[in-house]
Amino acid sequence: MSSTATSAPAPLAAAARRSGSTGDRIFAGLCRGAGIFVLILLGAIIVELFIGGLPAFRAFGLGFVWGSNWDPVAEEFGAIVPIYGTIVTSVMALTLAVPVAFGIAYFLTEIAPTPLRRPVGTAIELLAAVPSIIYGMWGFFVIVPVMAQYVQPVIIDSLGEVPLIGVLFAGPPFGTGIFTAALILAIMIIPFIAATMRDVFQTVPPVFKESAYGLGCTRWEVMWNIVIPYTRRSVVGGIMLGLGRALGETLAVTFVIGNANRLSASIFAPGNTIASLVALEFGEAEADSLKLSALLALGFILFVLSFIVLAISRLLLRPRAGQ
């Protein structure tokens, strides 16, 4: 009885184990294959953009990066104006967004009464979910008129004549331009940075904060002396993540940047970012034209820029998140 009970299932069990191991091998192979596919995908994006941009790189050499002339009629393409626009709008957007995002995260983690934390936090996250084209339209129809009628004339009149810094605010009040684009970008990335900062602030062990409160620290002192030093690395990572978003943002910028390919010191002057230039001029670029290649080359440059920023952000955010 016992011998049949043990001997009969033995081959079956072996068969089951074998089929299990075959299934395991197939499933593990599928998963690993999908992982490798993602690596290939990123590689393919880089390679395709580079190959597409090659004719432009060949025609202008490294001068493509520094050239300030973007003249489709003369077939002369230089990338410095959109590169400048991309970096300036993104950095200005960060400068505007970080204090506000920090304030929101401070409010959500230390100040707000518990019943308020979730609804307000959700509202901020919803703000992050609004598609960028909506920000662009809203900016174009709501912010641009305000800028043109009230903000820019006042600033131009008061600061435009001041020596040295006056050039920053020179020019007519179009409403659109570098500053407006930076403002819309800032509004877009505030919820991203705020949500990351909130999540990061919540990783501080309560006992640290309780000890500080026990010593009589105020809320701000706990924030400044305990929470920030503990989370500094991840906070910078979150800010870099916001910067990565701002660099590649297309539609929100396209609506309000003003589409001009000139270098200008004034922050109210119209300009272009890499993404907005590609979106605006792509429709007029024929297949196999030098212009199309120049746009793809711009895409490659944007990829390199955002890759560096995002990679730094990941390296800063990762270790803490894993703890």
Next chain:
Amino acid sequence: MNAAPRKDMAQGLKLANKRKRTDRILLWLALAATAIGLAFLLSIIATLLWRGLEAMSLHVFTDVTRPPGSGGGLLNAIVGSLIQVAIGTAVGTPIGLLVGTYLSEYAGKSKLGGAVRFVSDILLSAPSILIGLFIYQLLVLPFGGFSGFAGSMALAVIVIPIVVRTTEDMLTLIPTALREAAVALGAPKWKMVLLVCYPAVRPGLITGVLLAVARIAGETAPLLFTSLGNLTWSVDLTKAMSSLPVTIYAYAGSPYPDWIALGWTGALLITLGVLTINIFARIVLRQRS
């Protein structure tokens, strides 16, 4: 004898007041920052409702886009968006699910796993316009034209990293005891993953997919170079296909008042859709805990 402590006390009081004042100032600044953030959300929603309801009618859902001045709706754009989002999600989700499973169950601390995780996170935040250019180079130029299929593939590329992130995050939350119980019963690993792990985190996986849908539903830049947009009725995947975001982009930038009004209506529709999916995704996730 008495003067020194009193002086100390006065100084202490001054310091305490200063600290309290700093705290209060920062409190108000934080409140102001939050108010600003919420004001933007309210302003966007108010503007969308105010401008979007102007041209809202049943017509929007029953008629296709027409030249300016001759009425028309958004039917082809809505259907085109639905088709491309559906295909993009259907293609991207299984790949993302497998990659997330690989990272959580098989990769461990291996170099390949680290690389896949890193690359997937880069893709998650990579500018979507570049994905559009990439698909243009890969699927539009060689095959002789813009197509709904290319648009769907661009969206699929965006879906993958979103699903990877939620899948990995969710699977790593599963208690070891649950896995051990499955293995102790003699289940092979693939059965453990498919029949124990996935069901245990189903709400989380669904949330990931919903968030991915919400994200690609509003994507414009990758579609500009792939499915291009189409002002006539077309559900042919090999031809240029209309989509809501690209139509909004074209309409909002046009000089015609009726197109602009219709653009706002489309913007309202898409924002309501995206926000509803987001809230729904949160509810799904919360039901679990």
